[in-house]
Structures are given as C-alpha cells and as structure tokens.
Amino acid sequence: MRHDEVNAAQAYVRLLEATRAVLADRADAPLYMPLLASPIEEADEALRRAGLAGNEDRLFALVRTLVPGAAAPGR
Numbered sequence: 001m002r003h004d005e006v007n008a009a010q011a012y013v014r015l016l017e018a019t020r021a022v023l024a025d026r027a028d029a030p031l032y033m034p035l036l037a038s039p040i041e042e043a044d045e046a047l048r049r050a051g052l053a054g055n056e057d058r059l060f061a062l063v064r065t066l067v068p069g070a071a072a073p074g075r
Contacts, residue, residue, distance in 0.1 A: 001062060004050040009062040011046040015039040 001009075018039045022032040047053045052062075 001065065002050070004046070005052065005062050006066070008043070008046040008050040008052050009059065009066050011039070011043040012059060012063055013067060015043040 015036070018036055022036060023029050044053070047059065052059045
C-alpha cells in the first residue's frame, strides 16, 4: 500500500467517524453538520492525490486493511 493510499484511507475513516459523531444525536445533528466540511475536503483531496476518486472498491479494500472488519457502505 502506497503512502498516499494510506493517507486517503485514513482520511476516509476520519470522515466516517466524524459523520457518525455528528449523527449520534439526531436532534443536534443540524447544528454540527457544518463541522463535516473540513473532513470532507480532506478526504476528497486525499482520494484525488491517491487516484482513488471514483474507485470505491480499491478504497474500501484499503480501509478494510487498516480497519479489519470494516464493511463497505450498504453491505
């Protein structure tokens, strides 16, 4: 796994964790949604640098390597 791929997978995991935290309290979620802008931007840029934008299968394979047991969305 290349360094840029690891960075992209880690950025995706951080975005996923931030999203889960924001959505944990549905009543307050609208207040915290703007806080996701930075992790989204970070993940988008990391995916582009690694050539993974649009290549979800490869991204999720990398994420599963970093976080064993992680499932792809919708699975």
